[in-house]
Amino acid sequence: MNDRVPLVQMINISKNFGTVQALKNVDFDVHHQEVMGLVGDNGAGKSTLIKILTGVFPPDTGEIYFEGKRVVIRSPKEARAMGIETVYQDLALIPLMSVSRNFFLGREPVACFGPFRFLDKRKMDRVVLDVLSQIGISVRSPDEPVAVLSGGERQSVAIGRALHFGAKLLILDEPTSALSVRETHKVLDYILEAKERGLSIIFITHNIYHVYSVADRITILEHGRKVATLQKSEVTAEEVIEIVRSGYNKKR
Amino acid sequence: MKNVQRAGRVLSSPRSLFFWLRYHPEFGAIVGTVVVFIGFSLTATRFLTADSLASILTVVAELGIVSAGITFLMICGEFDLSVGSVLGTSAMIFALTSKAGWPPFVGFLVALVASAFIGLLNGVVTVKAGIPSFITTLGTMMFWRGILLAVTGGFPVTYFPKGLPFLFFVLNGCIAGQFRVSALWFLGLAGLLNIVLTKTRYGNAVYATGGNREAARMLGIATNRVKIINFVISAMLAGLAGCIQFARFFSVDPMRGFGLELEAIAAAVIGGTHLSGGAGNLVGTIFGVFLVGMVRSGLVQAGAPAYWYQAFVGLIVVIAVILNTSLRRWALR
Numbered sequence A: 001m002n003d004r005v006p007l008v009q010m011i012n013i014s015k016n017f018g019t020v021q022a023l024k025n026v027d028f029d030v031h032h033q034e035v036m037g038l039v040g041d042n043g044a045g046k047s048t049l050i051k052i053l054t055g056v057f058p059p060d061t062g063e064i065y066f067e068g069k070r071v072v073i074r075s076p077k078e079a080r081a082m083g084i085e086t087v088y089q090d091l092a093l094i095p096l097m098s099v100s101r102n103f104f105l106g107r108e109p110v111a112c113f114g115p116f117r118f119l120d121k122r123k124m125d126r127v128v129l130d131v132l133s134q135i136g137i138s139v140r141s142p143d144e145p146v147a148v149l150s151g152g153e154r155q156s157v158a159i160g161r162a163l164h165f166g167a168k169l170l171i172l173d174e175p176t177s178a179l180s181v182r183e184t185h186k187v188l189d190y191i192l193e194a195k196e197r198g199l200s201i202i203f204i205t206h207n208i209y210h211v212y213s214v215a216d217r218i219t220i221l222e223h224g225r226k227v228a229t230l231q232k233s234e235v236t237a238e239e240v241i242e243i244v245r246s247g248y249n250k251k252r
Numbered sequence B: 001m002k003n004v005q006r007a008g009r010v011l012s013s014p015r016s017l018f019f020w021l022r023y024h025p026e027f028g029a030i031v032g033t034v035v036v037f038i039g040f041s042l043t044a045t046r047f048l049t050a051d052s053l054a055s056i057l058t059v060v061a062e063l064g065i066v067s068a069g070i071t072f073l074m075i076c077g078e079f080d081l082s083v084g085s086v087l088g089t090s091a092m093i094f095a096l097t098s099k100a101g102w103p104p105f106v107g108f109l110v111a112l113v114a115s116a117f118i119g120l121l122n123g124v125v126t127v128k129a130g131i132p133s134f135i136t137t138l139g140t141m142m143f144w145r146g147i148l149l150a151v152t153g154g155f156p157v158t159y160f161p162k163g164l165p166f167l168f169f170v171l172n173g174c175i176a177g178q179f180r181v182s183a184l185w186f187l188g189l190a191g192l193l194n195i196v197l198t199k200t201r202y203g204n205a206v207y208a209t210g211g212n213r214e215a216a217r218m219l220g221i222a223t224n225r226v227k228i229i230n231f232v233i234s235a236m237l238a239g240l241a242g243c244i245q246f247a248r249f250f251s252v253d254p255m256r257g258f259g260l261e262l263e264a265i266a267a268a269v270i271g272g273t274h275l276s277g278g279a280g281n282l283v284g285t286i287f288g289v290f291l292v293g294m295v296r297s298g299l300v301q302a303g304a305p306a307y308w309y310q311a312f313v314g315l316i317v318v319i320a321v322i323l324n325t326s327l328r329r330w331a332l333r
Helices: A046-053 A075-083 A099-104 A122-132 A153-166 A181-196 A208-214 A236-252 B001-010 B014-022 B025-044 B051-076 B083-099 B105-127 B131-150 B164-173 B180-198 B201-211 B215-219 B223-249 B260-270 B281-299 B307-329
Strands: A009-016 A020-032 A036-041 A061-066 A069-071 A085-086 A110-113 A114-118 A169-171 A202-203 A217-222 A226-232 B174-176
Touching: A009 A046, A009 A069, A036 A046, A036 A181, A036 A208, A036 A226, A036 B180, A046 A099, A046 A169, A046 A202, A046 B164, A046 B201, A069 A110, A085 A153, A085 B201, A085 B281, A099 A122, A114 B105, A122 B164, A153 A181, A153 B174, A169 B180, A181 A208, A202 A208, A208 A236, A217 B164, B001 B281, B014 B307, B025 B260, B025 B307, B051 B083, B051 B180, B051 B201, B051 B260, B051 B281, B083 B105, B083 B131, B083 B260, B105 B131, B105 B164, B105 B223, B131 B180, B164 B180, B164 B223, B180 B201, B180 B223, B180 B281, B201 B215, B260 B281, B260 B307
Parallel strands: A020 A226, A036 A202, A036 A217, A085 A169, A169 A202
Antiparallel strands: A009 A020, A009 A061, A061 A069, A110 A114, A217 A226
């Protein structure tokens, strides 16, 4: 698996916000069909790194390669078109909109009626129910507003959406924070399921135990620098926690 | 899949009522309209005559066109306080050009383009400067009203055509007794906007922009563009309402449309549109406007002094929002 060109390679990425250096010469890569954990304290630069990868803002320096090709990603839409799908903690779904409208937001199937294009509601509903039942979620109706779903159900709808639209890289931002123990396990299962289907996953979290249970490798950021990238087989969860902590202590 | 859908929709269990309410914030306005209609039918003797209904419809249509545009804009999370001034400006442009002997159609187009321009300005300033549209449009509301007063010196402008120009008939002629074309404009436009809102990709983008702008942006929706387009729609509909009103009065004074913005917002809110965006529809607004329109003429016919109207509408707005909010909480429990 590691002998192929990585799915994503970010080389020497730096980013400043005014006088604050958010990222300093960070190298980061994700292989095909790999779960990469991305951990670090608040302000370590995790979300900045991800927002650069998803085109929310450009890096000051550095290069990004996707499937071996140099790419410049200018917007979240471009990232999505390339197959990079992001599930943000609170920004994955619009609560007041229905499950099926959320699922297809920005990519709705349309049926032509003369010169007009209308949403193909029937197709939307059918696909949503199919996809969700495949990954084991039952919603009462695709017309149900997302607001009535639990946190875990919302995460899984968003993950199901990424699977359906043929994502190659799935980025999950704190997918298990604010979830019950049972729901956390479900979401972790969906992550493995997504990997099983050939996706690569970046799993951003504070919770080392959650990421340790599903990750292949773990990258630790601290104050905008990369502290280490570790093969999970070579460390224990406690050692990862110790590195996160000592990386922090070394600075002070 | 069919079964799952049926479970939500058709079964007459309490659950299906929950379900329906979740997606139909206009419920309160429909009930309110029916109650008020029955109430006035019983208390105001002339309420159910054709003339009375036609006069209600005339008021409803002009207010409704403005309110439809505002609803569309409010759903994407923005506000437009300048619609009253835009209505006045547009009517004034139509009046001045008609008086100057321009073909009515040309004057009408100029008025609409000017309205669209004001809307564009509202949208671009709001989005680019990143300030609340409440402030932007409060500013433009006062600005255009001031221009209007300055240009006319405060005097009304009246137009005396030889016969009724065809465009004036199309805009607001009488089709049957006192029933006017404006009602068709209102229902047609509100229906069209509702189809766009509920059945097209653009409509989805509008709901998403108002529901959670940041999330919509992350999902690739051009939220700034959606907002600017909706500002233009809102202003153009206000401009159209101004021309339609001018086609009824053949006269316009510089205070035309003053205070209308609040009535239009009230009607949208009564109809279940969220003040903060993300929810609402045109069906609710249609009923909200009818409720306001009926109260306006019904109270007078029931023998109450005209001044009571404002007080009454004020009460209705607060009660409607309390009801809408608690219904929604109950449904989303």
